[in-house]
Amino acid sequence: MDTKGKIQVSAKDVNVFYGDKQALQNITLDVKSNKVTSFIGPSGCGKTTFLKCINRMNDLIDICRVEGNILVAGQDIYDKSVDMVALRAHVGMVFQKPNPFPKSIFENVAYGMKIHNMTSSKSELADRVEDSLRRAALWDEVKDRLDQPGTGLSGGQQQRLCIARTIAVQPKVILMDEPASALDPIATAKIEELIHELKQNFTIIIVTHSMQQAARVSQQTAFFHLGNLVEFGKTTDIFTNPQDERTQNYITGRIG
């Protein structure tokens, strides 16, 4: 892929406020294409807030205000000309708790393509649903029951269904907000394996509370603390040779 190694998401001096309270201060970082970048940090440090700035989910909160620039594929996403809906088709999101629609498995995956008119025929739609489910490593488990409700799957399957739903609309970037925190270790392992596969085609940003997970899946790691980006760099460097004392304390379990 020609985008390999390029900067996919770029943030410059991002400040986020909830009313009068500042949640993020001067965040500047660049996320490379086709890499997995993990955001770690103690609860309330702003990592999820920052993640939600990248697909403008924060706009749903009336009192939330974002300053600074965030560029996705070179485009300033807070520019007036950018439509939030179009942005979210390019920057998909997987949530902490699996949230499939209370519809059939097929409908769950097809919904995004349907609303964006991405397919021209029923058979093409079916093909792409199958393709998305295969890439989410779920096809073999659900191919015989595509018409059954997605809510009837197990937690891990539901989360993979949500991933299939997200990749079906072919985003450039996939944001994952603690995607495995509600899952057991086996389901978590499957998700991590899947993330590994998906980085071939997507840029992935993952928020996680598990440092082992960050170490396992990501190439880049950003450590957030109290609304500041403390340290950002190669995952191996962050975990083996942290520059900042706070990072050191966090990864050794002294704060958090």
Added chain:
Amino acid sequence: MTNSFTDITPSLRRRHARETRFKWMGKIAIIIAVSFLLVMVGSIAWLGSGALKQTRVQLNVHLDAAQIDAAAVADANYGKLIKTALLDRFPEVTKRRDKKSLYGLVSYDAAYALHDRVVAEPGLIGQDLRMWFVASDDLDMLIKGNLETTGDENRRRFSDKQLGWINSLKEEGAIKSVFNVAFFTTGDSREPELAGVLGAFVGTAFTLLVCFCLSFPIGIMAAIYLEEFAKKNRWNDLIEVNINNLAAVPSIVFGLLGLAVFLNVFGLPRSSPLVGGMVLALMTLPTIIIAARAALRAVPPSIREAALGIGATQIQTVFHHVAPLALPGMLTGAIVGMARALGETAPLLMIGMVAFIVDIPGSVVQPATALPVQIFLWADSPERAFLEKTSAAIIVLIVFLILMNLVAILLRNKYSQRF
């Protein structure tokens, strides 16, 4: 009793006793509520069951060719023919007073029934016709056992002489009870034996149709806008407070509003289901809006995030995902609102739906009355026979309510989704 668990036994016994007491209080409360319900429904059913029967009297009418002009069959005096038939049956009756009470045995509808029959079959003229006629309300009550037949003659509806006539008719089999079809197929009447509930039933159906068509879509749209789109600011809070207050406004105030605005300003037809439905819609709207907002709030935010997260617009999110999940709750609100509208009398009094209306309304702009108003009117009538009509109309109202709720519940089950 000693075992290794006895250390907290004293307080445990007290706690268990409290639980047992509470369970019993709950059971007693339910028993009281159910017995009230049974007494109410039972007494109404018992009183109203009489209205399902109608008493008929058979008379032998001589269709005297001299009385019926073959060229103008419809204009003949059929009342006189009925009277003659009664006098022929009881030739001993000669006094004016007695004649009058003899005529009172059959309903005044008898003349119309005979008229219809002869007009339909002019060939009958000149012959004797044995025909069943509707009995008067007093005779009907007597046959149903609702009137005194002993004791002081002056305080009874029927004198011994009249009872004698009736007994002689009974003996020859000229009095029978039939199913009262007319009660379900005719409109109101001043004569209890002829009064039917269909006019009020159709009026209620039209009124509720108008009410539903206005209040449900407007209520749902308002709720969706307020809950999903409107910004949370002071205006929004003000609107919310006002909607909650409107839900508590006495219904007669809405009737006055309807009178002042719909009738006097817009000049819409008085006594019509259209205006009735509009007034009831105003009354029902706050209930529906409040219930629909609660239903929307109960939809987990994760569903909204999921849809928005893959690029659905807000309106797609609401109509594809949120509203379908909230629909059962919305329908529940609509059921509550419509049930309240169904039983409402006061606002309808204000807009003239209390009038005595015989004709069955054919559209929403024709004068009509509604079931609760009909019950009110009948309960207000002095005739003994209206008592059972009142109860029967209440049964019809309850059946209407049950059917309406059944439809809503079926719809709700059909559209409900898990999440």
